[in-house]
Amino acid sequence: MSLELRGLAAGYGAGPIIAGIDLDVHAGEIVAVMGRNGMGKTTLLRALMGETRIEGGSVSLDGRRLERLPSHAIARAGLGYVPQGRAIFKDLTVAENLRLGQFASNPKTGNREFDLSVFPVLKERARQRAGTLSGGEQQQLAIARALAGDPRIVLLDEPSEGVQPSIVEAIGMLLQRLAAERTIGILLVEQQLDLAVDIADRTVLLEKGRIEAVFDGRELRRDPQRLVDRLGI
Amino acid sequence: MDAALILLLDTTNYVLAVILVAIGLVVIFGLMRIINMAHGELFLLGAYAVLVVQQALGSFWLGLLSAPIVVGLCGLVIEVLVIRFVYTRFLDAILATWGLSILIKQAVVLAFGPQSQVVTPPFDVSLMLLGTAYPAYRLFIMAMALVLVAATLALFLATPFGLKARATIADRKMAACLGIDTRAVDRWTFALGAALAGFAGAVMAPIMSVDPYMGLGFLIPAFLTILVGGIGNLWGPLGGAAIVGGGDTVISNLISPVAAQIFVLAIAIVVIRLFPQGLAGGARRNR
Numbered sequence: 001m002s003l004e005l006r007g008l009a010a011g012y013g014a015g016p017i018i019a020g021i022d023l024d025v026h027a028g029e030i031v032a033v034m035g036r037n038g039m040g041k042t043t044l045l046r047a048l049m050g051e052t053r054i055e056g057g058s059v060s061l062d063g064r065r066l067e068r069l070p071s072h073a074i075a076r077a078g079l080g081y082v083p084q085g086r087a088i089f090k091d092l093t094v095a096e097n098l099r100l101g102q103f104a105s106n107p108k109t110g111n112r113e114f115d116l117s118v119f120p121v122l123k124e125r126a127r128q129r130a131g132t133l134s135g136g137e138q139q140q141l142a143i144a145r146a147l148a149g150d151p152r153i154v155l156l157d158e159p160s161e162g163v164q165p166s167i168v169e170a171i172g173m174l175l176q177r178l179a180a181e182r183t184i185g186i187l188l189v190e191q192q193l194d195l196a197v198d199i200a201d202r203t204v205l206l207e208k209g210r211i212e213a214v215f216d217g218r219e220l221r222r223d224p225q226r227l228v229d230r231l232g233i
Numbered sequence: 234m235d236a237a238l239i240l241l242l243d244t245t246n247y248v249l250a251v252i253l254v255a256i257g258l259v260v261i262f263g264l265m266r267i268i269n270m271a272h273g274e275l276f277l278l279g280a281y282a283v284l285v286v287q288q289a290l291g292s293f294w295l296g297l298l299s300a301p302i303v304v305g306l307c308g309l310v311i312e313v314l315v316i317r318f319v320y321t322r323f324l325d326a327i328l329a330t331w332g333l334s335i336l337i338k339q340a341v342v343l344a345f346g347p348q349s350q351v352v353t354p355p356f357d358v359s360l361m362l363l364g365t366a367y368p369a370y371r372l373f374i375m376a377m378a379l380v381l382v383a384a385t386l387a388l389f390l391a392t393p394f395g396l397k398a399r400a401t402i403a404d405r406k407m408a409a410c411l412g413i414d415t416r417a418v419d420r421w422t423f424a425l426g427a428a429l430a431g432f433a434g435a436v437m438a439p440i441m442s443v444d445p446y447m448g449l450g451f452l453i454p455a456f457l458t459i460l461v462g463g464i465g466n467l468w469g470p471l472g473g474a475a476i477v478g479g480g481d482t483v484i485s486n487l488i489s490p491v492a493a494q495i496f497v498l499a500i501a502i503v504v505i506r507l508f509p510q511g512l513a514g515g516a517r518r519n520r
Contacts, residue, residue, distance in 0.1 A: 049410050071409035087407040089400055100400050103393075104412030149412055 002026040003048075003079070003153045003185060007057035008067075010047035016055050017043040018209040025153055028183040030175060030217075032196035035206035036231065041189040042084055044206070045155045048187075049081050050074050061152065075104040080151030084158050084189075086142040090131030094122055097130050097145050104149025118174060119144045136167035143174070153185040154178070160192045168192065172199045193231070197224050205230055238365050240486050246371050248478035249378035253436060255455035255470055256385055257429030263464035264402050264422050266323070267316060270330040272455070273448025274337035275427045278304045279434025280443045281341060284352050293355040293439070300435035301428040308427020312420050320419070334448075341445045354439035370439060377436050381429065382471070388425075398422055454478065457497060461504045463511020472512055476500060 008021040018040040025031045033041050046052040048059060050071040059066045066074050075081070080101075089097050098116075116123040119140050125133065130141055139159055146154050156175070160168040172195050178184050190196040196203055197220050205213040205227070213230060220227055254276060261269045269275075282303045283296030290296075315333060319326040356373075359366040389395035400408040401418045409415050434448075441447055454477050462473020477497055484493035508514060 051406055051410070070414075071406070072412050072414045075410055075412035081410045083407065083410070087404055089403050089407075091403060092396075092399065096396060099396060100408070100411050100413070103397065107412055107414070145411070 002062070003187070004060045005048075005057065006060075008044075008047065008054065008059060009056035010043060010052050010054045012052065016209065017052075018047065018206075019056075020210055021057065023204060023211065025185040025187050027152065027185050028179050029201045030179050030186040030188060030199050032188045032190055032200035032203040033206055034190060034193070034196055034203055034227065034231065037191075039206045040209040041206055042157055043209075045081070045083075045157050045187070045189055048074070048079065048155060075149060075151075076107060078150075078152040080104070080146035080149055080154040082139075082142045082146050082154065082156040082159060084161065086138050088130045088133075088138050088141050088145070090129065092130055093127055094130055094133070094141060095126040097141055098122070098126075098148050101145035101148030104151070116144065118177065136163045136170075139163050139167070139171060140174075143171070147178070147184075151184065153187060155187045155189075157189045158191055159188070160190065160195050168195055171195075175199055193224065193228065197221055197227065203227065235365050238363055239367070240483065242362070242365075242367050242371075243486070244479050244482040246375055247482045248474050249375045250437065251451065251454045251458055251478040252471060252474045253374065253378040253381060253433045254430070254451040255458045255474060256381055257426040257433065258455050259459060259464060259470045260385065260429060261423060261426035262459060263470075264398055265320065265419060265426075267320070267326050267423075268323075268330070269426070270327055271311070271334040271337060272330075272426075272430055273452035274334045274341075275304050275308065275430035275448075276434035276437075276451065277341065277443075277445065277448040278307060278337065279431030280352065280438035280441070280447060281345065281434075282431065283435040283438050284345075284350055284443050287352055293353065296352075297432075297435045301432040304431025304434070305424045305428030307431075309420060309424040311427070312423040316423055317416070317419065338445050338448075345445075347445060349442035349444040352438040352443055374436055374440070381432065385429070394418075394421070454481065454497075457501050459511070461501055461511060463508065463513035469511050469513025476504075 003025040005021050005023040009016040009019040011017040021044065023031070033044065035041050043052055047054050050069060054067045057067070061078055064077060066077055066079070069077065089100065121137055122141055122144055125137070130138065133141060143156070143159065159171050163171070175186055175188070176199050179186055188196065188200065201217040203215045203217065203220055204211055205215070215227060257275065258269060258272045261267050261272070279300040282300040283293065286296030286299055287293050311333060315329050316326070319329050354370045356369055358369045360369050360372060389398060397408065397413045397418050400411070400413060401415045405415050457477045458470055458473040460473070461476055462469035462471065464470065480496050480500060481493045484496050504512060
């Protein structure tokens with residue numbers, strides 16, 4: 001069970017922003033994508049979700065080609081998405097946001113039991129408007145909403161953005177738990193070095209829209225300076 | 234006392250009739266941001282649907298049931314052939330639906346002629362209300378308007394379709410990334426708006442002369458209702474209908490129809506100046 005990208009190129013019309021991307025994300029694996037601002041990290045995830053035009057290459061999930069499908073069909077095929085800025089529906093309740101997530105696996109009614117045991121705070125606040133949650137709670141909601149659709153791979157775009165350090169740590173532990181216990185593959189775009197280094201099995205460095213280097217997670221945890229040097233931070 | 238009660242009933246009747254006509258417009262404009270200039274013609278198609286069924290089968294009720302289905306299907310075809318190409322083009326959408334309104338009107342003239350026709354009401358009795366006789370069919374219209382508002386609210390607040398539609402309005406791209414087919418939501422929302430217009434036309438047909446221009450009389454109050462009330466939520470248009478319909482009927486009765494028109498337009502101008510998003514959208518904030 002894996003997501004396979006081969007020679008992927010994507011952009012907004014005036015030449016590709018990312019090109020020649022070859023990458024696999026397997027079940028239960030966390031792959032982090034790092035790079036400086038403007039290197040194409042968000043474009044990569046948007047292209048996988050059908051939001052940015054794919055100009056070349058292929059994307060397949062368990063052998064099923066996705067690169068020509070519209071966003072809703074990609075979600076139904078098994079890709080969950082937590083975008084930058086979370087994009088929760090602030091005027092809807094927490095329960096309604098979670099129910100929306102379920103339409104990916106149950107397009108007609110979205111009506112199914114959803115296990116909220118790893119998100120106790122969301123269970124308590126199910127009837128509350130999502131816009132009234134704190135930043136960390138909103139991030140949990142965005143992750144829970146993506147999981148509600150029973151995805152095989154989850155794409156997360158900077159889940160630590162605007163969230164306090166203790167919550168970032170909790171999110172990191174949650175992602176590790178999801179990968180280990182539910183064998184969900186995770187493709188994580190992250191600016192925060194600590195989170196990516198702590199939890200990723202592999203870390204990919206993106207430079208000018210291309211993969212410049214791939215680091216093994218365990219080696220990187222022993223010597224994070226290698227990545228720091230390449231990032232120039 | 235009698236005169237006051239009749240005025241109150243007439244006002245309520247007109248307000249609810251405006252709501253009945255406006256609700257389809259609210260769905261299409263509020264959810265899809267399409268100013269549907271052909272709404273009056275969808276209304277008239279509903280009236281002609283009931284006319285045709287009544288003439289062919291002798292049943293008003295069958296006509297009332299078939300009108301929203303027929304006009305809803307017309308709406309579906311219109312969405313697929315025209316509307317889907319102009320969703321993000323505000324002015325083009327106005328022009329396209331205006332063109333459609335002319336097309337539908339002229340098609341009706343060709344099929345049925347320009348003359349007025351009559352739909353017979355299913356019952357022609359009056360009920361005594363506090364000692365005053367009032368036509369039962371007008372009370373039926375009022376009840377239908379309330380049922381339609383309740384059903385529309387229930388559809389959008391308590392069904393999976395409503396949840397998908399509200400998510401699509403709030404953030405179309407994110408809704409799609411959650412597996413919601415936003416194109417299908419657009420298609421069915423437009424068809425629903427058309428069906429509501431058709432149902433309104435069928436319900437109103439017995440108290441109007443059915444002719445190719447009948448949509449215009451209610452279209453302007455319906456648009457003013459949306460402008461005044463706003464479309465932030467479904468309560469806005471209800472308030473707008475109360476102001477537009479209520480003001481029109483009361484001033485028409487107390488002063489004159491011309492004074493009523495002046496009042497309604499003046500109110501619309503003042504509200505748009507102070508509340509650009511309508512009353513439901515809140516007041517303009519000074520910088």
